Amino acid sequence: MRFTLNGKRARLDVHPMKRLLDVLREDCGFTGTKEGCGEGECGACTILIEGMPVNSCLVPAAHADGARVTTIEGLDGRHPLQRAFVDHGGAQCGICTPGMIMAAVALGRKPTLEQIRVGLAGNLCRCTGYSAIYRSIRRAR
Amino acid sequence: MPSRSVGRSVVRKEGRGKVTGAARYIDDLTFPGLIHARTIRSTIPAGEIVDVAFGFDTSGFTLVDYRDIPGRNIVALIDDDQPCLAERLVRHVAEPILLLAHADREALLAADVRIRYREAVPTYDATTSPIAFKTIAIDKGRIDQGFREADVIVEGEYRTGHQEQLYIEPNGVIAVPEHGGVTVYGSMQCPYYVHRALKVLLDLPDDKVRVVQTETGGGFGGKEEYPSMIAGHAALVAIKAQRPVKLVYDRVEDMLATTKRHPAVIRHRTGVKRDGTLTAIDIDAVIDGGAYATLSAVVLSRGVIHATGPYRCDHIRIRGRATMTNTPPNGAFRGFGAPQTQFAAEVHMDRIAEALGIDPVRIREINALRPGDRTATGQRLGRDCSALAVLRETVKRTDFKRKWRAYARLKASRCLKASRYKEGGSRGIGLSLFFHGAGFTGGGEVKLASKASLALTDRGARILVASTEIGQGTRTMHAQIVADTLGVPYDCVDVNAADTGQVPDSGPTVASRTCMVVGRILQRCAEDMRERLGRLTPREYLKRHGPLVITREYERPTDMAWDDNSYRGDAYGTYGWACDVAEIEVDRETWEVKPIAFTTVHEIGKAIHPVLALGQIEGGSAQGLGYALLEEVVMRDGRMANAQLTNYIIPTTLDTPPIDVVILENPYKHGPFGAKGVGEMPIDGPAPAAINALRNAGFDLREIPATPERVMVSEKQEPRHALHA
Ligand code: FES
Numbered sequence: 001m002r003f004t005l006n007g008k009r010a011r012l013d014v015h016p017m018k019r020l021l022d023v024l025r026e027d028c029g030f031t032g033t034k035e036g037c038g039e040g041e042c043g044a045c046t047i048l049i050e051g052m053p054v055n056s057c058l059v060p061a062a063h064a065d066g067a068r069v070t071t072i073e074g075l076d077g078r079h080p081l082q083r084a085f086v087d088h089g090g091a092q093c094g095i096c097t098p099g100m101i102m103a104a105v106a107l108g109r110k111p112t113l114e115q116i117r118v119g120l121a122g123n124l125c126r127c128t129g130y131s132a133i134y135r136s137i138r139r140a141r
Numbered sequence: 142m143p144s145r146s147v148g149r150s151v152v153r154k155e156g157r158g159k160v161t162g163a164a165r166y167i168d169d170l171t172f173p174g175l176i177h178a179r180t181i182r183s184t185i186p187a188g189e190i191v192d193v194a195f196g197f198d199t200s201g202f203t204l205v206d207y208r209d210i211p212g213r214n215i216v217a218l219i220d221d222d223q224p225c226l227a228e229r230l231v232r233h234v235a236e237p238i239l240l241l242a243h244a245d246r247e248a249l250l251a252a253d254v255r256i257r258y259r260e261a262v263p264t265y266d267a268t269t270s271p272i273a274f275k276t277i278a279i280d281k282g283r284i285d286q287g288f289r290e291a292d293v294i295v296e297g298e299y300r301t302g303h304q305e306q307l308y309i310e311p312n313g314v315i316a317v318p319e320h321g322g323v324t325v326y327g328s329m330q331c332p333y334y335v336h337r338a339l340k341v342l343l344d345l346p347d348d349k350v351r352v353v354q355t356e357t358g359g360g361f362g363g364k365e366e367y368p369s370m371i372a373g374h375a376a377l378v379a380i381k382a383q384r385p386v387k388l389v390y391d392r393v394e395d396m397l398a399t400t401k402r403h404p405a406v407i408r409h410r411t412g413v414k415r416d417g418t419l420t421a422i423d424i425d426a427v428i429d430g431g432a433y434a435t436l437s438a439v440v441l442s443r444g445v446i447h448a449t450g451p452y453r454c455d456h457i458r459i460r461g462r463a464t465m466t467n468t469p470p471n472g473a474f475r476g477f478g479a480p481q482t483q484f485a486a487e488v489h490m491d492r493i494a495e496a497l498g499i500d501p502v503r504i505r506e507i508n509a510l511r512p513g514d515r516t517a518t519g520q521r522l523g524r525d526c527s528a529l530a531v532l533r534e535t536v537k538r539t540d541f542k543r544k545w546r547a548y549a550r551l552k553a554s555r556c557l558k559a560s561r562y563k564e565g566g567s568r569g570i571g572l573s574l575f576f577h578g579a580g581f582t583g584g585g586e587v588k589l590a591s592k593a594s595l596a597l598t599d600r601g602a603r604i605l606v607a608s609t610e611i612g613q614g615t616r617t618m619h620a621q622i623v624a625d626t627l628g629v630p631y632d633c634v635d636v637n638a639a640d641t642g643q644v645p646d647s648g649p650t651v652a653s654r655t656c657m658v659v660g661r662i663l664q665r666c667a668e669d670m671r672e673r674l675g676r677l678t679p680r681e682y683l684k685r686h687g688p689l690v691i692t693r694e695y696e697r698p699t700d701m702a703w704d705d706n707s708y709r710g711d712a713y714g715t716y717g718w719a720c721d722v723a724e725i726e727v728d729r730e731t732w733e734v735k736p737i738a739f740t741t742v743h744e745i746g747k748a749i750h751p752v753l754a755l756g757q758i759e760g761g762s763a764q765g766l767g768y769a770l771l772e773e774v775v776m777r778d779g780r781m782a783n784a785q786l787t788n789y790i791i792p793t794t795l796d797t798p799p800i801d802v803v804i805l806e807n808p809y810k811h812g813p814f815g816a817k818g819v820g821e822m823p824i825d826g827p828a829p830a831a832i833n834a835l836r837n838a839g840f841d842l843r844e845i846p847a848t849p850e851r852v853m854v855s856e857k858q859e860p861r862h863a864l865h866a
């Protein structure tokens with residue numbers, strides 16, 4: 001398969017039905033994307049395909065063929081959300097954080113509280129009770 | 142000494158790694174030649190293994206059973222009753238029997254192992270189980286006299302279910318055979334628990350076993366004792382195969398096999414005067430330990446000590462029992478027995494108020510513990526007792542009394558015109574007052590004799606402790622304490638990995654002890670280091686005198702005493718105090734309960750790092766609301782029937798109300814900068830607050846979680862348990 005991963009063109013020889021999550025973690029070495037459930041419930045594996053949030057544990061590799069894929073590593077540590085999650089307590093244990101940040105990126109600029117709540121409804125966090133995540137997103141600049 | 146970082150929300154040490162994806166969790170690691178392992182588990186709740194057959198070509202596989210264990214076949218903890226791999230007897234579903242390993246995960250998953258059993262009759266009811274892991278009795282005053290003084294006696298039985306910790310990162314380890322021993326990397330709270338368990342299992346000396354914590358994606362108690370089991374498994378395979386072995390559970394296996402919160406059945410019988418003064422508290426608590434003892438004895442201990450709630454009473458009798466059932470062993474979970482017993486105490490307290498016709502605030506004001514009062518174990522409380530302060534602040538902030546009366550009136554009118562209110566929701570508001578002892582119970586800290594070290598570096602100091610960072614902010618908060626005590630900037634203090642090859646045994650990262658107890662030992666290290674430095678900078682000192690490492694051990698405050706035989710004395714160095722108010726709405730079509738607002742006031746001594754402390758309180762409150770309203774472990778024939786995130790529901794953004802938090806500070810004189818523990822307390826209060834809110838809305842519930850099925854049948858049940866003495 002060929003796709004654009006974090007801004008770079010990539011060519012891989014993988015089984016088309018292999019989970020995209022495993023392709024990213026094992027074949028591409030991008031372990032920032034996490035697995036919390038493997039059944040589409042927790043959102044820890046959230047990445048962006050063509051800018052849309054997707055649970056990479058549910059998506060076969062073939063699905064990303066020819067597409068633009070972004071993982072947490074693709075933000076280069078420079079996205080305002082990343083700093084905000086550190087400063088405002090949005091990341092505790094951090095296992096949900098990459099998925100949470102990718103889902104938040106997909107919300108665009110200046111989402112309302114309601115948009116955040118609905119937009120993150122598929123991303124579970126067991127540590128924060130979500131309040132600090134809302135604060136992080138709203139205060140990111 | 143000028144305080145520079147304590148009280149400020151400095152940048153957390155490992156924050157950047159977590160937001161960039163650079164932080165390495167166990168499943169992110171690999172080693173050359175690594176193979177994968179899989180656990181073959183029992184499918185019956187009780188019986189004997191008759192035979193094991195392999196339905197696949199075993200060449201290329203590493204197979205491990207109990208005969209491969211070089212040391213003792215136990216998971217060493219308190220009572221050495223739990224085998225690492227079952228030999229003949231099976232005591233619960235999902236009990237580990239065999240380990241398979243292969244380089245190819247597909248081949249591993251396809252391997253078919255058939256086990257035949259001779260089944261026995263399982264025990265599922267903890268209250269009638271004939272086997273008790275532990276019983277505890279607490280007596281204060283004379284219970285008969287207390288009941289004689291009472292005008293009214295109120296009785297009740299309360300039940301709480303299992304709860305799954307549901308850290309988002311499942312349990313996992315990698316074992317690497319090296320230097321004639323083994324090194325285990327893994328997601329865990331207590332590296333030295335694992336270290337000890339491995340020595341016993343593998344019959345290896347101290348220096349042949351090394352345990353290294355990797356970045357850990359949540360614990361909540363679920364990675365307190367269980368990692369000793371999974372580490373043992375991986376180590377056995379690694380030693381046999383002489384290759385690195387990865388054993389990482391998927392979500393289903395983690396939910397089926399690992400520990401959960403103990404279910405409990407708690408009976409209260411309380412004597413009270415007409416004016417609301419408590420005269421006698423009689424409590425019987427049974428917790429379901431599951432198939433092996435694990436930590437049940439100490440969970441029970443904390444449970445019964447907190448069982449009265451934060452109230453004073455001269456005549457108290459508490460009986461506690463942790464019993465055996467043929468279900469997977471229950472274990473540590475944030476709160477450790479106290480959420481169960483304080484749920485019962487606080488729901489019961491609202492029923493007492495109801496029986497007397499006084500409001501929930503008044504009954505608590507009358508009976509709340511004050512400085513100078515004695516607890517159930519006879520501990521005399523000092524000035525750091527804040528029960529009334531948190532109660533008053535919460536009541537004021539939430540306008541509780543007015544709302545409580547308004548909802549109660551609405552409920553009354555609804556009863557009259559029932560049909561008109563069929564549609565739409567019913568609302569209620571409820572309150573809970575609670576406390577939580579910080580550190581190990583009784584003489585626990587003395588027995589642990591925890592150590593912490595501080596090494597002088599060019600720029601400042603390096604912290605060497607076995608306390609783990611599991612999201613709560615250990616590294617950051619410890620560095621703040623050291624920085625300010627030593628008088629160096631926060632950035633000049635770094636933190637060593639929790640690696641038993643490099644750090645001393647600081648005890649487990651549990652029991653809300655990491656800041657208050659280990660933080661205090663570190664503070665003493667820093668005080669000594671500062672003295673040694675004198676006027677020299679760290680760099681000058683190192684040049685002149687060479688390396689400097691200071692190690693200190695836990696010292697019991699001289700004003701603390703505890704007797705384990707009579708269960709009397711100072712159960713904890715200090716307590717945190719808190720009050721929750723929950724406002725809920727019941728959907729009268731679906732009978733779902735939705736929390737719409739939540740307020741909590743926590744008194745925690747000192748917030749070393751306000752953002753981290755707030756995170757503990759918000760996160761624990763949300764987890765407590767899940768416990769109250771959503772999280773139901775369905776046990777069918779001794780097996781968790783809903784071991785999936787699709788049907789074991791934890792709170793999402795949409796289920797979690799706005800959480801309003803106030804932190805009060807009433808310093809503890811032996812805590813670093815006055816700090817008490819904070820990690821667990823937040824989970825004690827939400828369940829009773831939510832259930833009391835349901836009571837306010839007209840639902841008499843005595844059991845959690847408050848599932849729609851339970852809510853539906855709990856309406857309009859009249860309080861019938863108030864007997865006039
Ligand atoms: S791992 Fe993909 S949704 Fe949980």
Ligand code: FES
Binds near residue numbers: 358
């Ligand atoms: S920070 Fe731990 S699960 Fe979200």
